[in-house]
Structures are given as C-alpha cells and as structure tokens.
Amino acid sequence: MGNNKNAFYAQSGGVTAVINASAxxxxxxxxxxxxxIANVYAGRNGIIGALTEDLIDTSxxxxxxxxxxxxxxxxxxxSCRYKLKGLDENRAEYERLIEVFKAHNxxxxxxxxxxxxxxxCHKVSQLSETLGYPIQAIHVPKTVDNDLPVTDxxxxxxSVAKYIAVSTREASYDVCSMAxxxxxxxxxxxxxxxxxxxxxxxxxxxxxxxxxxxxxxFPEVEFDQDKFLKKVKENVEKYEYCTVVVSExxxxxxxxxxxxxxxxxxxxxxxxxxxxxxxxxxIKDALGYKYHWAVADYLQRSARHIASGTDVExxxxxxxxxxxMAIAGESAVMPTIVRVSDDPYRWEIGKANLEEVxxxxxxMPAEFISGDGFGITEACRRYxxxxxxxxxxxxxVGGMPQYIRLKNAAVEKKLSTAFELG
Amino acid sequence: MGNNKNAFYAQSGGVTAVINASAxxxxxxxxxxxxxIANVYAGRNGIIGALTEDLIDTSxxxxxxxxxxxxxxxxxxxSCRYKLKGLDENRAEYERLIEVFKAHNxxxxxxxxxxxxxxxCHKVSQLSETLGYPIQAIHVPKTVDNDLPVTDxxxxxxSVAKYIAVSTREASYDVCSMAxxxxxxxxxxxxxxxxxxxxxxxxxxxxxxxxxxxxxxFPEVEFDQDKFLKKVKENVEKYEYCTVVVSExxxxxxxxxxxxxxxxxxxxxxxxxxxxxxxxxxIKDALGYKYHWAVADYLQRSARHIASGTDVExxxxxxxxxxxMAIAGESAVMPTIVRVSDDPYRWEIGKANLEEVxxxxxxMPAEFISGDGFGITEACRRYxxxxxxxxxxxxxVGGMPQYIRLKNAAVEKKLSTAFELG
Numbered sequence: 001m002g003n004n005k006n007a008f009y010a011q012s013g014g015v016t017a018v019i020n021a022s023a024x025x026x027x028x029x030x031x032x033x034x035x036x037i038a039n040v041y042a043g044r045n046g047i048i049g050a051l052t053e054d055l056i057d058t059s060x061x062x063x064x065x066x067x068x069x070x071x072x073x074x075x076x077x078x079s080c081r082y083k084l085k086g087l088d089e090n091r092a093e094y095e096r097l098i099e100v101f102k103a104h105n106x107x108x109x110x111x112x113x114x115x116x117x118x119x120x121c122h123k124v125s126q127l128s129e130t131l132g133y134p135i136q137a138i139h140v141p142k143t144v145d146n147d148l149p150v151t152d153x154x155x156x157x158x159s160v161a162k163y164i165a166v167s168t169r170e171a172s173y174d175v176c177s178m179a180x181x182x183x184x185x186x187x188x189x190x191x192x193x194x195x196x197x198x199x200x201x202x203x204x205x206x207x208x209x210x211x212x213x214x215x216x217x218f219p220e221v222e223f224d225q226d227k228f229l230k231k232v233k234e235n236v237e238k239y240e241y242c243t244v245v246v247s248e249x250x251x252x253x254x255x256x257x258x259x260x261x262x263x264x265x266x267x268x269x270x271x272x273x274x275x276x277x278x279x280x281x282x283i284k285d286a287l288g289y290k291y292h293w294a295v296a297d298y299l300q301r302s303a304r305h306i307a308s309g310t311d312v313e314x315x316x317x318x319x320x321x322x323x324x325m326a327i328a329g330e331s332a333v334m335p336t337i338v339r340v341s342d343d344p345y346r347w348e349i350g351k352a353n354l355e356e357v358x359x360x361x362x363x364m365p366a367e368f369i370s371g372d373g374f375g376i377t378e379a380c381r382r383y384x385x386x387x388x389x390x391x392x393x394x395x396x397v398g399g400m401p402q403y404i405r406l407k408n409a410a411v412e413k414k415l416s417t418a419f420e421l422g
Numbered sequence: 423m424g425n426n427k428n429a430f431y432a433q434s435g436g437v438t439a440v441i442n443a444s445a446x447x448x449x450x451x452x453x454x455x456x457x458x459i460a461n462v463y464a465g466r467n468g469i470i471g472a473l474t475e476d477l478i479d480t481s482x483x484x485x486x487x488x489x490x491x492x493x494x495x496x497x498x499x500x501s502c503r504y505k506l507k508g509l510d511e512n513r514a515e516y517e518r519l520i521e522v523f524k525a526h527n528x529x530x531x532x533x534x535x536x537x538x539x540x541x542x543c544h545k546v547s548q549l550s551e552t553l554g555y556p557i558q559a560i561h562v563p564k565t566v567d568n569d570l571p572v573t574d575x576x577x578x579x580x581s582v583a584k585y586i587a588v589s590t591r592e593a594s595y596d597v598c599s600m601a602x603x604x605x606x607x608x609x610x611x612x613x614x615x616x617x618x619x620x621x622x623x624x625x626x627x628x629x630x631x632x633x634x635x636x637x638x639x640f641p642e643v644e645f646d647q648d649k650f651l652k653k654v655k656e657n658v659e660k661y662e663y664c665t666v667v668v669s670e671x672x673x674x675x676x677x678x679x680x681x682x683x684x685x686x687x688x689x690x691x692x693x694x695x696x697x698x699x700x701x702x703x704x705i706k707d708a709l710g711y712k713y714h715w716a717v718a719d720y721l722q723r724s725a726r727h728i729a730s731g732t733d734v735e736x737x738x739x740x741x742x743x744x745x746x747m748a749i750a751g752e753s754a755v756m757p758t759i760v761r762v763s764d765d766p767y768r769w770e771i772g773k774a775n776l777e778e779v780x781x782x783x784x785x786m787p788a789e790f791i792s793g794d795g796f797g798i799t800e801a802c803r804r805y806x807x808x809x810x811x812x813x814x815x816x817x818x819v820g821g822m823p824q825y826i827r828l829k830n831a832a833v834e835k836k837l838s839t840a841f842e843l844g
Binding site for chain 1: 433436437439467468470494495496497498500501502503504584587588589591592593595596597598599600601602603604608610626629631632696698699714715716717718719720721723724725726727728730731732807808810811812813815818820821822823824825827
C-alpha cells in the first residue's frame with residue numbers, strides 16, 4: 001500500500017441538485033493522484049457510514065459513472081442528519097471513527113455539508129491533537145440555505161435560486177393570462193427557515209423586460225398583514241394580478257411562523273399546513289381574489305434539470321480544490337468561492353479556516369431588502385444574478401433525464417465490533 | 423381589402439406551456455397566406471375580447487416576436503374562463519359576435535381551448551345557419567387534462583406529464599438520499615380534477631434503470647386508506663422510502679375529495695388545503711414516517727423550461743393545420759393528432775368534426791391502471807412515453823428564460839356600442 005492513504009468522503013444534511021458534482025470533483029481529482037490517495041471510500045448515509053463501518057468502495061465505479069455524478073441530483077451515497085456531539089459528551093463516537101479510519105488506512109476526511117457539518121469536520125480535524133490519530137479533514141461547502149460564512153456563496157444555492165426565479169416567472173405569466181376572469185393571485189412557498197436567500201431569488205422574476213408584480217415575504221422582515229394586503233390590492237388594481245413568494249420562515253410579529261396554523265382536522269389532529277395556503281386564504285378573505293398556491297418543497301433543491309451552470313461548475317471546483325488542499329498538506333480548512341467581479345462575473349477558489357466557519361450563520365444583509373420590505377435591492381440583484389447564470393442540462397433518453405445510480409459496493413468490513421448510534 | 427377576410431384567434435380556459443406555440447402556428451401560417459387571410463386579430467382575454475370589441479392587432483408584431491411565441495408559456499393575448507351560453511339562452515351574445523365580426527371583416531374563427539371551448543367553437547360555426555353570418559370556425563385543441571376525444575392526445579398535456587415525471591424522479595432521488603435518518607415519504611400533488619392522465623405521468627418516474635417506489639392516487643380509483651397505508655409501509659420497509667403522486671381529484675369512497683379537509687383555523691374559517699398535506703399527515707399519523715410534500719399547481723402547466731419536444735411540435739402543428747383547414751374551406755372541425763405507431767413514435771394530423779368533440783370527456787382507459795390501483799400498466803407507459811420525449815429549451819439570457827411579451831396593440835374600435843358581459 002505504500003505511503004498513500006485512503007480518503008473518506010461523506011455527504012451530510014439536506015441534499016442539493018449539485019452535491020454530487022462536488023463528489024465528482026473529489027473522486028475525479030483523487031483518481032489523478034493515486035500516489036497520494038489510494039482510494040476514496042464513501043460513507044453510506046454520511047457519517048453514519050463511518051461510525052457503522054459501512055463504507056462504499058468508489059473504486060468499483062467506472063470513470064463514466066463518476067463523471068455522471070456531475071449531472072445527477074441528490075446524494076449518491078446517501079446523506080444523514082446526524083450531528084456528532086462534542087468530544088467531552090461522546091468520546092466513544094470519536095474513538096469509533098479512529099477505529100474505523102485505522103482499520104481502513106484512512107488519512108483524509110472530506111465532509112460535504114453546511115454549517116453543522118463544518119463543525120463536525122472541524123472536530124475530526126482535531127483528532128490528531130485530541131486523540132493522537134493523524135488525519136487531514138477538509139470541509140466541502142454545500143447548502144441551499146447559502147448561510148456559510150467567508151465564502152461568497154454556497155454550492156447548491158445557485159440552482160435553487162434559478163429554479164425559483166424561472167418557475168415563478170413562468171407561473172407569473174400564467175396568472176397574468178388568467179387574471180381577467182379567474183386567478184388574480186399566485187402564491188409560491190420556498191425554503192429557507194432562517195434566512196431569506198432563496199426567497200430573494202423571487203426578486204429576479206421581474207426585470208427590465210418583465211414588469212411583473214412580485215411581493216416577497218422574508219423571514220428577516222416581521223410580517224405586517226395590513227401593509228401586505230394593501231400592496232397586494234395595489235398590484236392587482238394596477239396589473240390585474242400579483243405574485244407572492246413566501247419563505248417558509250416568514251413570521252408573525254409574535255415570532256410564530258405563518259405556516260404554524262392553529263388548525264385541527266375532523267379527528268382533532270393538528271394540521272401541518274404550509275405558509276402558502278395561509279397567505280392565499282388571507283388574501284381571499286380580505287380581498288376576495290381568486291388564488292392559486294404552490295409549495296415547491298424538495299422540487300426546488302433537486303431540480304437538476306434546471307441547475308445553474310455557475311453552481312455546477314463551483315460545486316465541482318470546491319470538490320476538486322478540497323483534494324488539492326489535502327494533497328498540499330492542509331487540514332481544518334474549507335475551499336471557498338471568492339467573487340472577483342460582478343460584471344463580468346469572475347470568481348476563484350479561496351480558503352477558510354474551519355474555526356471561522358463552524359457554527360457561524362451568514363444572514364442576508366439588510367441592504368439586500370428593499371425599503372418596503374417586499375423586494376430586493378439592486379445590490380441584491382447584482383449578487384444573485386451571476387449565481388443563476390448558465391444552463392447545464394443533464395442528458396435525456398426518451399424524454400427523461402438519465403441520472404446515474406451507482407453500484408455502491410460495500411468495502412469489506414475489518415472490524416468485528418458493531419457500533420450503536422447515539 | 424379584396425376578397426380576403428380577417429381571422430379572429432382566441433385562447434380559452436387554463437393556459438399551458440405550449441398554447442402560444444399553437445398561436446405561433448396559426449399566425450405564421452396565416453402570414454404565408456395573405457391572399458386568403460388579411461390579418462389575424464387576437465381576442466384580448468379570449469372570447470371576451472370579441473364580445474367587448476377588444477381586439478389585438480397581431481400584424482403590429484414583427485416576425486421574430488411571433489416566432490418567440492413558440493417558446494413562451496401561458497397565453498400571450500390573455501385567456502378567460504367564460505362559456506358562451508346556448509343560442510336560445512343568450513342570443514344577444516351571438517348577435518354581438520356577429521356585429522363585431524362584421525365590423526372587422528372577420529371570416530375565420532380560431533378558438534384554442536379544451537372541451538368547453540370546442541362547444542363554443544361549434545356554436546360559432548353554426549352562425550351561418552342560425553343567424554346567417556358566414557364564418558368558418560376551427561377549433562385548435564389545447565388542454566393539460568388530455569381529455570378531448572378523437573385526438574390521440576392534447577397539446578399541453580405532454581409538457582405537464584414531462585414536468586411531473588422529471589420533477590418527481592428528482593425529488594425521489596432526494597428522499598432516497600435522506601431516508602436513513604430523516605424524510606421517508608415524499609408526496610406530490612398534481613392537477614387533474616376529473617381524470618388521472620397527469621397523475622399517470624408519475625408512473626414514468628420508475629423504469630428499468632430506476633427502481634423507484636411510486637404510488638399513484640388516481641381520481642378513477644376509490645381511495646382505500648388501509649390498502650394505501652399498507653403499500654406505503656411495504657415500500658418503506660423494502661426501499662427505506664416511498665414517493666406518492668396524488669391527483670387533486672383523488673376521492674374518498676363517499677365521493678368527497680381528499681383535499682376537502684374539514685378543518686377550521688383559529689378564527690373558525692374553513693381551511694382550503696391540498697390533497698398532498700392530507701395524505702402526508704395521514705401517513706405520519708398511521709406509520710410515524712417523516713414526510714415532505716409539494717403542490718406543483720401552476721408550476722406544472724407553465725414549466726416551458728422543461729417542455730416536451732413532441733408537445734411543442736404538435737402544438738405548433740395543430741395551429742398550422744387549423745389555418746390550412748380554414749383555407750381549404752373547412753368549418754366546424756378540429757385538427758387532431760393521430761398516432762401512427764408507438765415505437766418509433768410517428769404521428770400525423772387528422773381531423774375531427776366538432777360535433778364529435780364538443781362536451782365529450784375522454785377518460786383514462788381502465789387498462790392503463792395497474793391491478794392494485796396504484797400504478798400504470800405497460801400499455802399506459804407505451805402511450806405516455808412518446809408524449810414526453812424530446813427537449814425544447816427556450817433561449818436564456820443571464821440565467822433567465824427570455825419569454826416574449828407582445829405589444830398587444832389594440833385594433834381601433836369601429837362600434838359605438840359597448841357590451842355587458844353576462
């Protein structure tokens with residue numbers, strides 16, 4: 001086996017349309033450096049795969065299968081929502097990781113996720129010091145929420161933003177056609193429980209060639225029902241219709257989510273609705289307008305068919321850069337995207353220390369939200385526009401996208417011990 | 423002006439991703455036959471434009487703007503939900519149409535819509551006999567519901583079917599990635615209040631390369647809650663996850679829609695939910711699985727960005743054929759799509775008499791639904807697959823599709839009388 005060690009790669013948290021493009025960047029780059037990285041073992045279902053010694057042997061996948069990850073949405077190896085506790089709280093988890101890493105000669109740890117995962121990655125990077133196991137841990141950024149610090153933007157976000165902007169423009173054309181005798185208000189609910197980055201993409205629906213009335217309800221802006229209904233009415237009176245983009249994180253002044261309806265069904269069960277039907281019903285009740293509403297949910301983050309070209313390229317680039325950083329001897333870092341210029345858009349790969357990244361949430365700057373609280377500013381448009389630019393279509397056969405499903409062959413277990421997840 | 427008469431064109435009912443492709447086919451073909459058709463006047467907001475003498479002069483639009491209709495979703499001239507009553511019930515409406523047609527020298531009537539519109543078109547075609555006004559009326563088929571008779575399929579349907587199949591496959595990949603520790607069930611609600619054609623497209627999510635567990639709830643199949651929950655459980659136990667496609671028209675055994683929840687909000691208002699949250703909550707209550715749900719609503723029928731190539735081509739072709747039929751002296755007919763073979767898929771334009779079309783709904787054949795009631799048969803797959811085949815991407819600038827917004831300049835009014843809509 002020589003000096004070269006194996007690498008562990010895992011996907012963490014909510015998946016995206018382009019997280020597999022990062023996996024592609026990691027694996028393809030590792031394959032070019034066999035002298036340094038013998039093999040990439042992927043965790044089946046994220047870090048759980050490491051804890052339970054359930055590793056996937058990516059060397060079993062031919063080059064064209066790995067290349068196909070670039071255009072396949074979701075997490076090809078499975079993801080998980082599982083946060084490692086602190087070393088003090090659950091030392092056993094870290095000892096188990098070391099046991100598995102040692103058994104499989106793992107010297108590199110690539111963790112593909114958001115803020116929580118950056119924290120986990122940071123803790124793993126400290127295993128050398130804390131438990132004496134030599135490992136280089138590099139975090140590969142990914143989150144549709146766009147809330148990682150240091151980096152200009154997060155892989156995964158651009159594609160969701162593009163999906164919301166494109167779909168909402170299309171639906172706005174639809175409601176505009178129907179408004180004379182039928183639907184006058186279209187409400188779409190988008191993701192983003194803490195920050196309004198995704199909702200802000202709704203601001204791209206209108207532009208100089210598309211005078212479309214769109215109101216955005218941001219989590220950052222306390223919901224003012226009277227002001228909102230007045231705006232809807234103004235738009236319908238001027239344009240005959242109005243489009244509303246509501247974030248799942250939009251809140252009443254008392255801090256309660258709009259989506260938390262106090263409703264019960266016939267059996268007395270609490271009903272979980274969305275924010276969109278609440279807003280739509282509110283408009284109907286107050287103004288009498290016929291409405292339609294949509295909840296995009298997973299469709300928005302898995303829509304690889306309308307992924308942003310910029311996003312795909314950057315997702316691949318951070319995967320590639322992570323491996324290059326590891327080979328250069330780095331640890332406890334994360335490749336970042338550095339914006340060099342807005343127009344023409346130019347970017348390059350930078351580097352953040354994980355201690356700057358872990359557990360820090362980047363909120364949307366106040367100057368990105370327009371004065372009335374229902375739209376985006378020019379500064380926000382300049383920020384967002386390049387992130388949705390470019391199309392990167394997957395291949396189709398018979399009308400359907402041909403996404404890859406890997407073999408995901410298991411690496412033979414070397415340990416006789418099982419591990420109970422906490 | 424010579425012998426050539428003007429044509430009236432209008433869009434009716436719910437719009438689609440490709441109804442403007444039909445408009446493009448009508449106008450481009452008319453422009454090639456100036457000797458027969460002087461000008462195409464479009465009704466602003468459908469037939470209402472004719473009744474109120476609110477006509478759009480399409481000759482004001484340059485050729486490239488008309489060509490751009492081919493890739494622009496929604497109804498470029500505005501649509502309406504307005505059904506002409508019978509001649510006995512509202513003779514004034516027909517007399518008004520004749521008044522407007524006469525004032526603008528209109529000899530051709532092209533009506534682009536579904537079943538109700540075919541009926542209107544049929545009535546207009548009879549004006550020669552009933553009220554002595556010579557006019558040729560041709561119906562241009564359009565409906566996402568795919569429920570027009572005689573024609574093999576309806577322009578508009580293929581693109582919705584493709585959107586649902588593609589999006590649901592993508593979301594299924596997503597939930598599959600998350601299932602180990604998080605979401606196990608994804609529910610998507612699709613259109614189709616009377617027939618399950620759109621829901622059936624969910625059956626294309628799985629294929630020989632994609633072993634994805636999908637359950638479909640059709641309007642045609644009485645909802646059996648126990649059987650359904652058992653199936654969900656089986657799928658989750660076998661695959662770790664399950665996707666559910668529920669038609670907005672799915673019904674309880676007593677005939678009530680699943681979407682009609684008997685729920686009240688804190689103020690005692692009835693809450694209009696969708697079928698998707700009802701199904702999702704039902705699964706959570708019975709089986710405890712974490713879920714996500716989406717309601718695609720207008721997104722599905724306006725998604726020109728993922729339109730079916732077959733659909734775009736056919737939508738254009740029926741528009742073109744309608745004009746050619748008119749020039750050939752036909753009236754009271756509708757161009758149809760005739761399937762010549764499944765594989766390779768070949769089709770040609772046929773012709774139906776409007777009396778065969780008006781007010782007849784084509785339901786999904788029973789042999790298209792699998793024995794257990796939750797899937798589609800091979801016959802259904804053979805029918806659907808060619809309809810979603812081919813991609814036809816709109817042009818993009820800066821990451822956004824460049825849909826056309828026409829000038830829609832008004833034709834000068836010639837009548838001094840107004841008309842009150844009934």
